Amino acid sequence: MTREELKELLPHREDMLLLDEAEVIDGRAHGRRKIRGDEFFLRGHFPGEPIVPGVILCEILAQSSCVLLGERAGGRVRTLFTGLDNVRFKRPVRPGDLFETVCEIEKSKGPFYWARGTGSVNGELCVSASFSFAILPGKENQDAESVSSSAAGTPLRQ
Secondary structure (H helix, E strand, O other): OOHHHHHHHOOOOOOOOOOOEEEEEOOEEEEEEEOOOOOHHHOOOOOOOOOOOHHHHHHHHHHHHHHHHHHHHOOOOOEEEEEEEEEEEOOOOOOOOEEEEEEEEEEEEOOEEEEEEEEEEOOEEEEEEEEEEEEOOOHHHOOHHHOEOOOOOOEOOO
16 A cells, blocks of 8 residues: 555545555555654654654554554544553664554454554564554544454444
8 A cells, every 4th residue: 555545544644644655464454664864753852863752653553553444444444542552662763764564453342443563673673562542433434334353353333
């Protein structure tokens, strides 16, 4: 999925669309973001030694996971974070790095989903996290009732 295709699926736009590309392989979302060095979140974090903030890494993981929901729903879904758990940062992500994610949905109940993901650079683990989010009701999610987690098999109800 290209950046333009991601815009059809995710409601995020510049500067908060943080994925360059994504694909689903064997029920897992694989996302990629090349850190260019000119991103807004690097301007003050940290001058002279820029490092991608951990919260941005977590957002990239979440956007990757939404690719799974969008694929199952057949279109755009709107979600909000409801929790982050067991977040571990192992290696800083810097300009020039290609940050790659692998995420999967673990379970769902009603409009709530639980996922886990990892982010790495050159195969070296940078971040791991478990997180949860909710599908927001609305026009974009009218087809979301068909979305279900393969782990739980529970369809969404609005």
